[in-house]
Amino acid sequence: MPLETTTVAALDRRLAEEQSTCRLPSIAAGLVRGGELVWSGAVGTVDGRKDGEPATDDTQYRIGSITKTFVGVEVLRLRDEGALDLSDRIDAHLPETSDSEFGHVSVAQLLSHSSGLQAETNGPWWERTEGGDWAALLASRPGLRFRPGARFHYSNTGYAVLGELVGRLRGVPWDEAVRTGLLHPLGMARTSLRPQAPSAPGWAVHPLADLVHVEPEHDAGALAPAGQLWSTVSDLARWAAFLGGRTEGLLSAATLAEMCLPIVVNDNPGQAWTAAHGLGWQVWNLEGRRFGGHGGSMPGFLAGLRVDLETGDGVVVFANATSGMGTITVDLMTLLAEREPLPPTPWTADAEQVGGLELVGDWYWGTTAYSLRLAADGGLVLGEPGLKRGSRFKRTETGWVGLDSYHEGEPLVAHRGPDGHVSHLDLASFRFSRTPYDPTAQIPGDVHPDRWH
Structure with a gap:
């Protein structure tokens, strides 16, 4: 359903404000709802000149570290196919790393930036210089900065390793594996390893003058999996829809949810943390709402992708500037949610309950x-999830299993008395009875013979 005219006008104005106040040569953005691109806009010219080429939603921009999400999804697809386990040491698949400092780190640690592997390479500034191959990267002896699993430490080098892993297990270069396994099936024909016209050049804007400086563009070689892909608003909107649940059978819903679980907190001293990393995706907790996606930056380019994991609403944003983009990603999503809130799901009776x-x-x-109640999806809800160990549960063949909070993954079993009625519940050894310490409920440790006294 198309957006209201007033909503479109507000979105267009906010995008124009960002381009003007942040002094961006050009900016392009799009909003996704229901798996479809419902709004897009572009402001400015790709070269920053008044009479230059206007940016459009088909202009390619470099997406930087959003590239990592494609690598991460391909690793999880390999896991689901049985080619690897997330707990595998990386040298089990790349044996040449066994002599390095990081051969023993796990695939999961590399995906979540908890491997401790150094952030950048030992060579020159890789984002601005021609990249070498995998052998050259390994020969430079990348090392560990922290104990694997100890903490979050963002690592571009780690995703170079994962790109090599994908290529090794697929038998083709990582970008070809991503192209054939993800981009082609999703119809993302305008997403590529190198720029394809029409594309935006990368610019640095002088911080104290209205002048621009061209930024270099090159093949990053072994570091390309960390940030080299180029894409458009129309294409990356399909990737946002993927994260919102429209995976088109390329990834199971369970695996997608697994990738978006916060594993390692991005903790900055003196600040309340709101950001974390899952398996390939960044995740945010903003006032109780969960978002997934990733940011991206390379010399000359900024990009953002963010999706509300509950509603599936998403945003993609690009600019061809090295720095300067503000809160546009959050602001566009907020405008959509406030001006056109999603309608509530109609209530219907469910005989299966x-x-x-x-x-x-x-x-x-x-x-x-x-209080234990039935949820609309047929599951059970114990108390208030997140409070006093309240949890949600889904039905299994043997009973129920926890979905969140303290009891996530733990079994809930209903026990019956001689009369066939449910006498008590057993939740991971905790005994629940209809009254406090019901003597008929087989309370562990027994009930005092005087009972309540």
Whole structure:
């Protein structure tokens, strides 16, 4: 459904403000809803001149580290195919790394930037110089800055390693694996390793004058998996739809959700943390709402992709400037959510919930009271998720299993008395009864013979 005219006008104005106040040669953006591009806009000219070539939603920009999300998805596809395990040491697949400092780090640690591997290369500034091949990178002896698993440490070098892993297991260069496995099936024909016209040149804008300076563009070689892909608003909107759940069968919903779990917190002293890294994706917790995506920057370019993981609404933004872009990514999503909120899902009765009806009601864990209710998706909700160990549960063949909070992954089993009615619940060994310390509920440690006294 098209957006309201007033919404489009507000989005267009906000984009124009960003280009003007942040002094960006050009900026292009798009919003995704329901898996479709519902708005796009572009302001400025690709060369920053008044009479230059206007930017459009088909102008290619370098997306920088958003490239890492494609590499991460391809690694998880290999995992789902049985080619690797996330806990595998990297030298199990790249044996030449066994003599390096990082041969023992795991695939999962590389994906989540928790391997401790150095951020950049030992050679010259790789973003501005021609890159060497994998052998040259390995010969430069990249090292560990921290103990693997100890903390978050962003590593472009780590994604060079993952790119080599993808290429080795697929039997083709990493970018070809991404192109045939992801880009082609998703119809992303304008996403490529090197720029394809029409494309924007990269500019640096002087911080104290209205002047520009050309930035270099080259093949980064072994470091290309860390930030070399180019894309357009129309193309990257399809990738945002992918993250929003439109995976077109290329990745299971369960694996996509696994990739978006926050594994390592991006902790900055003196600041409340809101950002973390999952398996290839950045994740944010903003006032209780979860977002996924990634940012990107290279000399001459800035990019952003962010998706509300609950609604699937998403945004993509590009600019051809080395620095300067402000809060446009969040602001565009906020304008969409506030001006055109998604309608609530209509309520309907669900006869399949009858099977769980005998479990609902009041339960007690020791002296703590909980309410157990059926959710709209057929699962159970114990208390308030996140408070006092409240959790959601989904049905399994043997009972129920926790989906979040303290009890995530833990089993919930309903036990019956001689009369066939549910007498108590067993949640990972914790015993829940209909009244506090019900003597008929087989409370571990027994109930005092005087009971309540």
